[in-house]
Amino acid sequence: MTGYYRKITVSETKLTELLARLGQTRIDRDSAEERLQQLQNQQQQAQWQQQKLQEKQQERQAALEKLEVDLAAQSAELPETMPEMPSVEGETPSVESLAAQLDQLQKEIRNGQKRLEAMEPVNMLALEEYDRTQARLEELTNKLTTLAEERTELLLRIETFTTLRFQAFMAAFTAVNGNFETIFATLSEGDGFLQLDDPEDPFNGGLNLVAHPKGKPVQRLSSMSGGEKSLTALSFIFALQRYRPSPFYAFDEVDMFLDGANVERLSRMIKQQAEQAQFLVVSLRRPMIESADRTIGVTQARGAHTQVLGIKL
Numbered sequence: 522m523t524g525y526y527r528k529i530t531v532s533e534t535k536l537t538e539l540l541a542r543l544g545q546t547r548i549d550r551d552s553a554e555e556r557l558q559q560l561q562n563q564q565q566q567a568q569w570q571q572q573k574l575q576e577k578q579q580e581r582q583a584a585l586e587k588l589e590v591d592l593a594a595q596s597a598e599l600p601e602t603m604p605e606m607p608s609v610e611g612e613t614p615s616v617e618s619l620a621a622q623l624d625q626l627q628k629e630i631r632n633g634q635k636r637l638e639a640m641e642p643v644n645m646l647a648l649e650e651y652d653r654t655q656a657r658l659e660e661l662t663n664k665l666t667t668l669a670e671e672r673t674e675l676l677l678r679i680e681t682f683t684t685l686r687f688q689a690f691m692a693a694f695t696a697v698n699g700n701f702e703t704i705f706a707t708l709s710e711g712d713g714f715l716q717l718d719d720p721e722d723p724f725n726g727g728l729n730l731v732a733h734p735k736g737k738p739v740q741r742l743s744s745m746s747g748g749e750k751s752l753t754a755l756s757f758i759f760a761l762q763r764y765r766p767s768p769f770y771a772f773d774e775v776d777m778f779l780d781g782a783n784v785e786r787l788s789r790m791i792k793q794q795a796e797q798a799q800f801l802v803v804s805l806r807r808p809m810i811e812s813a814d815r816t817i818g819v820t821q822a823r824g825a826h827t828q829v830l831g832i833k834l
Contacts, residue, residue: 546682546685546686549682557672557676560671560672561672563668564665564668564669564672571658571662574657578658687723690724697715697760697761698760700759700761700763701713701715701756701760702714704759707786708790709732709734709753709786711732711733711734712732713732713756715757716728716731729741730753730754732749734749734752737749747777748778751775755775755790759790759794762798766797767798768798768799769799769800770798770799770801771802772791772800772803773803775804777805784806784809785808788808788809788812791809816831817831
């Protein structure tokens with residue numbers, strides 16, 4: 522008995538460790554998904570800001586180019602040299618000639634003033650603002666690149682968690698399915714197996730118990746008789762118990778719908794599984810009672826009192 526309880530203790534310790542690791546994996550996965558969502562939000566915000574800055578930069582670039590074009594056009598219209606004043610040497614110019622030259626100079630000045638006024642308003646800080654916008658754009662671009670790299674890393678981590686979860690599930694499913702096939706063949710002298718609705722994505726589908734009782738066609742659980750359902754369900758429970766044993770099981774009249782031969786096979790199966798765990802079985806069937814290590818009878822005595830009796834068979 523000491524070795525048996527030690528074995529149970531070791532199994533419970535391993536189960537606790539596995540459950541703790543599974544819980545930690547789920548916490549890590551949830552944390553990674555939450556961080557991914559945050560990064561996606563930050564990335565969208567950065568992309569929006571980058572787009573706004575690019576639009577603003579394009580507007581300022583266009584304005585700068587327009588100013589350069591206007592400046593070039595105005596420069597082209599300016600005379601290469603100012604009109605020369607007549608030399609004082611030689612012939613003295615007439616008053617009419619000097620007046621005409623003065624009018625021409627005043628006309629040139631007025632035209633230049635008009636051209637300057639047409640170029641207003643000129644933002645003298647446009648180049649500095651353009652440089653600041655360009656620096657901000659580069660900063661956001663670098664931040665966006667960093668966020669994209671972190672997002673890729675988190676996606677890879679989530680994909681790893683998903684792959685590990687799928688592999689763990691399929692390993693458990695394969696083992697339980699093998700146990701189910703063996704146990705169902707022992708209990709019913711037929712054959713059965715477990716079937717996934719979607720083997721490629723088992724977490725988005727269901728699980729079917731497909732059974733072929735001896736002498737009957739292949740059926741799903743919903744199409745079986747009461748006794749066949751009992752044997753199939755018990756086979757599944759024993760398959761799970763064999764894959765990951767629990768220390769204690771309680772069955773309440775699970776043999777109610779079984780005939781005598783099936784009750785005997787079930788009692789032998791429980792006795793065999795009892796080497797790994799304790800079983801408490803409520804039954805009214807003699808084969809089940811006779812195979813028990815300890816038997817307790819419960820009956821209603823006089824006065825509506827419940828009477829518990831030890832039975833030795």
